[in-house]
Amino acid sequence: MRKQGIGRLRGAAGPLLLGLLPLWLTGCQPGAPSVRIALGGAQIPVELIESWLQATESRGFAVTKVSPVYMSQHGFENLARGECDLACTDRPITKRELDQFGEHEIEGRRVAFYGYALYVHPSNPLDAIFARHVRLVFQKRIKDWAELAGDQIPELQGPINLYGPGKSTRGGMVLSPIANIWFADPTWEVLDSDAEVVAMVAADPLGLGFASIGHDEEARYLGLRMERHSPPVFPSLEAIESERYGLAKLIYVYYLDPPSDAVEAVLDYLFSEEGRRAIEETDVWSVALDRSAVPLPP
Numbered sequence: 001m002r003k004q005g006i007g008r009l010r011g012a013a014g015p016l017l018l019g020l021l022p023l024w025l026t027g028c029q030p031g032a033p034s035v036r037i038a039l040g041g042a043q044i045p046v047e048l049i050e051s052w053l054q055a056t057e058s059r060g061f062a063v064t065k066v067s068p069v070y071m072s073q074h075g076f077e078n079l080a081r082g083e084c085d086l087a088c089t090d091r092p093i094t095k096r097e098l099d100q101f102g103e104h105e106i107e108g109r110r111v112a113f114y115g116y117a118l119y120v121h122p123s124n125p126l127d128a129i130f131a132r133h134v135r136l137v138f139q140k141r142i143k144d145w146a147e148l149a150g151d152q153i154p155e156l157q158g159p160i161n162l163y164g165p166g167k168s169t170r171g172g173m174v175l176s177p178i179a180n181i182w183f184a185d186p187t188w189e190v191l192d193s194d195a196e197v198v199a200m201v202a203a204d205p206l207g208l209g210f211a212s213i214g215h216d217e218e219a220r221y222l223g224l225r226m227e228r229h230s231p232p233v234f235p236s237l238e239a240i241e242s243e244r245y246g247l248a249k250l251i252y253v254y255y256l257d258p259p260s261d262a263v264e265a266v267l268d269y270l271f272s273e274e275g276r277r278a279i280e281e282t283d284v285w286s287v288a289l290d291r292s293a294v295p296l297p298p
Helices: 043-054 072-080 095-099 131-138 145-152 170-179 194-202 237-241 261-270 273-280
Strands: 035-042 061-070 086-089 106-120 128-130 161-164 207-212 220-225 248-256
Touching: 035 043, 035 072, 035 261, 043 061, 043 072, 043 086, 043 248, 043 261, 043 273, 061 072, 061 261, 072 086, 072 095, 072 248, 106 170, 106 194, 106 237, 128 131, 131 161, 131 170, 131 220, 161 170, 161 194, 170 207, 194 207, 237 248, 248 261, 261 273
Parallel strands: 035 061, 035 086, 128 220, 161 207
Antiparallel strands: 086 248, 106 207, 106 220, 106 248
């Protein structure tokens, strides 16, 4: 009997789109992959989902990555052409991308998210920073807290001491484009872990750190104003899931509806307790099944 779990999301499976990569359930051989699945899409989502599938001990997934593995649009294109089973993306599908599927139905799910935050010392009175100023700070074009605080917080002044991750880390790959640093050395003091970044900020009243969310016990989050005079946004679950927090990325999977047996097997696993553990062991936050549905553009 097939493993119980998420089950068919829209009822019984119908014929697959002509040209969809064949999927075989090989089953009986000890150690042999039981599910074959082809992934396409953006680099980080594809690589993360591949790593989660390979972490399972309850079944074997044989993963194929369909090139180019670079941008979300490549996943949608390959899914529409029947060249992959799952489009793994870091953004929702657009109306223009949806149109390429014609009469074929698709469905999307949020699977997980990874996010970063700006951390400041608990004594820092600044509640938020304008999102466009983040780049100027990490380019060191804004160097003093007084330039961010303005006349409303005259007591906040002094050099902004920057702390962050190495450029080759996942966090560094997020921060480097923000700072517009590609080949140059980081403008911040590089530390080996998120915990070290936050610890430095917690000990430095003039510190500003860039690290993964979830380390706000000793330091506090600095909010983002996505518009200059808008309310500050903090890395809450609601703000991240609604794409209102600019330093977080959701990971989505899109697939033909009704889903194939192999796609269902992947979804069953990703939303299981075992899948959640695999996701969180890579320092990514899982999304619960009841919060996972993604509305398609009208």
